Amino acid sequence: MPVPGSLKRQPIDKSEISQLLERQFNLPTLETLAYLQMLERDSVGVDELAETLVLSKEKTSDLLQVMISRGLIIRAPRSKDAFSALHPRMTMTNIFKIYEKDLVQSLRDRRATVDRVVNLLTPIYEEKKPGSN
16 A cells, blocks of 8 residues: 555556546446536536536536535635535545445345334234145
8 A cells, every 4th residue: 555645646547547536436427427527626506517527507406416415515715606526434434434325225125124024924824724735
């Protein structure tokens, strides 16, 4: 593992990263592409991002709100219409926490389903008459 501060900028394949995050963490490609666009700048305005992503200003504003709620970006300091990407470590931690929470809830839901099915089927099993196979 490289020493912090010694990481060198390398070319990245934005499509590959967006596919990986969508596949592993259900992060929509558009959010990843917007984040990668914002990562390269101190801040990005709604109009600039809308133009880059070929979206309406309204859809871009909605996208940015979702990205804030997922912990990918923040409002840029000293600007009401600009946004900044969080550090990749913070962003990935937030993405993982959301994924983990959803996964745990999914397991709880499945466990509850197992319990319900067992409760429904147990009386049928227990009421069968001996030798009635």
